Amino acid sequence: MNLFAISGAIEAGLLFSLVALGVYLSFRVLSFPDLTVDGSFPLGAAATAVAIINGVNPFLATLIGTAAGGLAGLLSGYLNVRLRILNLLAGILTMVALYSINLRIMGRPNISLYGEETIFTPFEQILGFGIWTNCVLLLIVALAMKFFVDWFLATEVGLALRASGENPEMARAQSVNNGRMTLLGMMISNGLVGLAGSLFAQSQGVADVNMGIGTIVTGLAALIIGETLIGNARVAGATLGCLIGAVLYRFFIAAALSAGVLGIQAQDLNLVTAIVVAVAVVLSQARRNRSGLTRPALWRRLARRSLQKG
Amino acid sequence: MNRRDITTLAAALLLSLPGSLTQAADVTEIAITYIVDHPAIDAAQQGMIDALAEGGYTDGDKLALTVQSAQGSMPTQLQIAKDFAGREPDLLVGISTPSAQALQSVAGDRTVLFSAVTDPVAAKLVETLESPGANITGTTDKQPFEPTLELIRALVPDASTLGIIYNAGEANSVAQAEALAAVVGDFGFELVEATAAQTAMVPDAALSLAGRVDAILIPTDSTVVSAIESVVNVGTKAKIPVIASDTDSVERGALAALGFDYYQLGWLTGEMALRILQGEDPGVIPVGALDTQDLYLNANAAEAMGVTLSEDLLTSATKVIQ
Numbered sequence: 001m002n003l004f005a006i007s008g009a010i011e012a013g014l015l016f017s018l019v020a021l022g023v024y025l026s027f028r029v030l031s032f033p034d035l036t037v038d039g040s041f042p043l044g045a046a047a048t049a050v051a052i053i054n055g056v057n058p059f060l061a062t063l064i065g066t067a068a069g070g071l072a073g074l075l076s077g078y079l080n081v082r083l084r085i086l087n088l089l090a091g092i093l094t095m096v097a098l099y100s101i102n103l104r105i106m107g108r109p110n111i112s113l114y115g116e117e118t119i120f121t122p123f124e125q126i127l128g129f130g131i132w133t134n135c136v137l138l139l140i141v142a143l144a145m146k147f148f149v150d151w152f153l154a155t156e157v158g159l160a161l162r163a164s165g166e167n168p169e170m171a172r173a174q175s176v177n178n179g180r181m182t183l184l185g186m187m188i189s190n191g192l193v194g195l196a197g198s199l200f201a202q203s204q205g206v207a208d209v210n211m212g213i214g215t216i217v218t219g220l221a222a223l224i225i226g227e228t229l230i231g232n233a234r235v236a237g238a239t240l241g242c243l244i245g246a247v248l249y250r251f252f253i254a255a256a257l258s259a260g261v262l263g264i265q266a267q268d269l270n271l272v273t274a275i276v277v278a279v280a281v282v283l284s285q286a287r288r289n290r291s292g293l294t295r296p297a298l299w300r301r302l303a304r305r306s307l308q309k310g
Numbered sequence: 311m312n313r314r315d316i317t318t319l320a321a322a323l324l325l326s327l328p329g330s331l332t333q334a335a336d337v338t339e340i341a342i343t344y345i346v347d348h349p350a351i352d353a354a355q356q357g358m359i360d361a362l363a364e365g366g367y368t369d370g371d372k373l374a375l376t377v378q379s380a381q382g383s384m385p386t387q388l389q390i391a392k393d394f395a396g397r398e399p400d401l402l403v404g405i406s407t408p409s410a411q412a413l414q415s416v417a418g419d420r421t422v423l424f425s426a427v428t429d430p431v432a433a434k435l436v437e438t439l440e441s442p443g444a445n446i447t448g449t450t451d452k453q454p455f456e457p458t459l460e461l462i463r464a465l466v467p468d469a470s471t472l473g474i475i476y477n478a479g480e481a482n483s484v485a486q487a488e489a490l491a492a493v494v495g496d497f498g499f500e501l502v503e504a505t506a507a508q509t510a511m512v513p514d515a516a517l518s519l520a521g522r523v524d525a526i527l528i529p530t531d532s533t534v535v536s537a538i539e540s541v542v543n544v545g546t547k548a549k550i551p552v553i554a555s556d557t558d559s560v561e562r563g564a565l566a567a568l569g570f571d572y573y574q575l576g577w578l579t580g581e582m583a584l585r586i587l588q589g590e591d592p593g594v595i596p597v598g599a600l601d602t603q604d605l606y607l608n609a610n611a612a613e614a615m616g617v618t619l620s621e622d623l624l625t626s627a628t629k630v631i632q
Binding site for chain 2 (some may be wrong): 001002003004005007008009011012015016099100108109110112114115148200203204205206208209210211214218250253254257269270295
């Protein structure tokens with residue numbers, strides 16, 4: 001593996017750590033198996049690409065892509081909470097709908113951003129890290145989002161959100177509005193995924209309507225590799241696991257691509273990914289059963305916060 | 311596998327990576343990548359490899375060939391492109407639009423050759439088809455629709471509406487639909503579009519055209535071509551002639567096609583690769599396109615769809631399937 005391949009693995013890994021953070025919020029914190037991400041990832045890319053080719057400032061365009069992702073999450077949440085559609089189906093419906101919506105937004109299936117100004121352009125001159133510029137910027141963004149999620153889940157709203165995902169009945173007893181928490185959590189989760197799509201389009205220079213295929217699997221694989229390595233008992237550990245898991249997963253792929261490690265070739269990647277995820281899910285279930293489902297500390301903190309508030 | 315095992319495995323993988331390829335100085339390195347495994351893409355790739363061999367570059371001898379599929383995944387395509395860029399090959403080749411774009415974004419001053427890109431200008435790969443401008447050139451699979459429309463006019467003289475089925479999510483298909491819409495009027499047709507996002511939606515798209523069109527044209531769209539039988543089925547029942555754009559579909563039941571041979575397109579790409587390897591500037595090599603089309607006819611389908619094949623057509627056909 002050469003330096004370029006390593007930089008590519010880190011770049012893709014850091015981009016997908018944002019997806020992993022989003023998947024952590026939905027799958028783990030909210031217990032909402034959300035498949036919206038296969039649609040919100042290209043949605044973030046599409047919205048950003050259209051904004052950029054229409055002369056919008058790239059930073060604002062990135063914000064637009066993030067917000068678009070958040071709206072998609074809100075839609076899935078709405079279908080589930082207000083219209084009482086099964087969470088898995090709600091995500092699938094939004095994902096399917098987004099394919100058409102993304103085509104409408106872009107007006108064609110593929111928009112090239114080659115030669116356009118992106119948020120990476122100004123830093124190429126300032127930082128002067130050559131092929132590592134994107135990696136450095138993405139590391140900053142990924143860490144910022146990791147600390148944002150850490151901070152958010154420690155606020156009163158964040159604690160309520162965790163309680164709602166862990167045990168809705170008990171959360172309701174503590175006067176937590178479960179429906180509102182699902183909407184908020186899904187919005188933040190898919191906002192992160194939209195941001196990932198937006199940054200992917202800008203770093204690779206293209207938005208394509210088919211680029212969302214397999215986003216959920218990659219995000220889950222990253223999340224689960226991180227959990228297996230670091231554990232998910234504490235939020236800060238779990239979010240760090242998202243970053244490390246995503247980068248590691250991309251290194252597995254780079255290794256498979258570079259020269260058949262363990263006889264694995266590029267065409268076996270999907271099978272390998274499925275096996276990695278299946279094995280890791282079984283492992284993390286075993287761990288969960290051992291440690292028990294409820295987290296007394298979480299409930300004590302939630303009670304304390306609401307007491308303090310009066 | 312516990313936590314330590316995974317750590318050990320990861321460390322072992324990372325340590326095994328730096329084993330770089332050692333190459334003799336007089337070996338030319340070419341790296342080919344494509345977005346997804348597909349008969350047309352495979353044919354283009356094979357044509358290119360055969361043309362290179364004809365020009366004296368045989369894999370394993372004077373040529374070191376690396377071929378990688380992105381398995382339909384854009385993130386994997388990005389990683390393949392970066393990996394290729396780091397290998398410093400003599401030539402980077404991307405078959406399909408997203409693959410060419412991924413290589414372009416990492417190429418720097420390396421030379422990139424593309425194939426099977428329908429609209430290289432819209433994809434921002436080249437400035438114009440005549441003079442690409444930068445270090446990227448290649449071949450397009452864009453077909454002139456005029457000969458096909460003439461063929462449809464000859465097969466169904468009194469047709470006034472022409473249906474087309476394509477996947478609106480494929481850049482190549484949308485480019486074809488737009489090109490077709492621009493010229494159908496000149497041949498006295500009115501265009502009716504139906505789209506299918508997945509193979510499973512092709513039968514519905516075909517049914518939606520029944521009773522509304524006098525003939526159906528299928529472009530080189532992998533989604534629709536994968537389910538060509540279901541279009542043929544509707545065409546047979548509703549007596550609507552189905553005309554394809556690839557010869558393989560005629561063998562699978564379509565009435566006729568002015569075929570586009572991806573193997574020949576790959577061969578053309580290979581010839582351009584040879585010119586570049588001999589030192590020609592890719593910026594001044596015009597984007598290549600095929601100007602020959604083979605006529606395939608299916609006599610069974612003609613009978614089933616209620617079309618009489620004229621003597622003229624039968625004699626000019628490259629192949630008639632009985």
